[in-house]
Amino acid sequence: MVIKQLKACKNCSYISESDQCPLCGSQTSKEFQGYLIIVDHTKSAIAKQMGIDVNGKYALRVR
Ligand SMILES: [Zn+2]
Structure with a gap:
């Protein structure tokens, strides 16, 4: 199994x-x-706040 x-x-x-x-x-x-999953960016307030316009997974904090 490959992770x-x-x-x-x-x-x-x-x-x-x-x-x-x-x-x-x-x-x-x-x-x-951490990460969040955007399923429908048109209905997500977080996506709007983060300027996300593509569905997918997004990290909360990147180093
Ligand atoms: Zn990028």
Whole structure:
């Protein structure tokens, strides 16, 4: 069983498994704390607050 290492974008906090953010192309970091899942960004107040317009997982804090 392979456990995939999740990484969070240092710029937009989007969580993926790649070294480069698929959304904005910035560097990602595996040093992040907590995350939230945006299922429907059009209905999420947090997404609006964070400027998120793509559904997915986002880190709360990226180091
Ligand atoms: Zn990004």
